[in-house]
Amino acid sequence: MGQALLRLAAERGDLSVVAAYSRSQPPQRVIDGVPHFAVGELSGAPEFDVAIDFSLPQGFDPVLALCAARGKALVSGTTGLSSAQNAAINDAANGIAVVWAANYSLGVAVLTELVRRAAAALPGWDCDVVEAHHTRKLDAPSGTALHLGAAAAIGRGEEPHYASLRAGDIVGEHTVQFAAAGERLELIHRATNRDIFARGALEAALRVAHQAPGRYGLAELMFPNL
Structure with a gap:
């Protein structure tokens, strides 16, 4: 991600x-x-003006602390953060603008809202989130899967089921499935190039650099009228 961010x-x-x-x-x-x-x-x-962070949980704290100390915005895509680190983001957002997202694909940002709406419209249906990534990805379910699951939970009032696959060099695939007797609805996003995440993060950085303090979601930042 660092190389892609620099190149783009x-x-x-x-x-x-x-x-x-x-x-x-x-x-x-x-x-x-x-x-x-x-x-x-x-x-x-x-x-x-703004720092972009795609590191590991153990590398996240110094970046957040630097931005908070200097009053500068932060865009972070680091997943696997602890509850204490998430609380630190909320704390920092009282003084700086912070964007945290598990996935910086603009397509996933739209998918998240579609999942919430579908879950609210189909409260009695079974809901499953299935994700697939390359064999080197450590966390499972992925941060994006958990993010989509949280959107479904907002809509239907309960968590979905999760399934994770690790195979080959899959960049990232996420399917949110709603199923009832005789029918099934699937909302799917497939990433085929990691550049999409870097492009999304750069766009988020441009938009949040001079925003008022607060914690911003990618969808609300990029698609305020969605």
């Missing part, structure tokens, strides 16, 4: 990357015109 941001005239940070020491300080640092050097970050 370089193609745009409305964004400027001031620094990139990674878990380990970079092989060189400047790569393609962008200064690179290890996460241990985060406190010395240059001035910025």
Whole structure:
């Protein structure tokens, strides 16, 4: 994701990357015109308007703390966060604008709203969320599956069932199924290229950079009239 963000941001005239940070020491300080640092050097970050974070749960806290200390916006796609980390996001949102999403695909943002509406319209139907990802993905169910399940729970008042598959190099597939006697409704999103997540995160960063403090969802930020 970091490489995709850097590559796609370089193609745009409305964004400027001031620094990139990674878990380990970079092989060189400047790569393609962008200064690179290890996460241990985060406190010395240059001035910025918004930080984009796609790390691991153990790397999330320093980024959130930096944004809160400097009063800058944060866009994060780090999944597997603890309840304490989620509480910290809500805390920080009192002073800065924060976007957190399990999936930055704009299609998934729309799918989430469709799932909520379908669940509300079909309260007596069985509901299942099935997700498939590549073999290297650690968390199961995926953060996106849990996010879709939460939308279904809002609509129908109870959690759906989950199923997870890990195979090959699947980028990401999510199916939300509603079933009753004699019929079945499926809402499906398939990702075939990881660039969609980077593009969504960059769009979210542009929109949230100068927003008032608060915690924003991707759909409400990108599609306020949905």
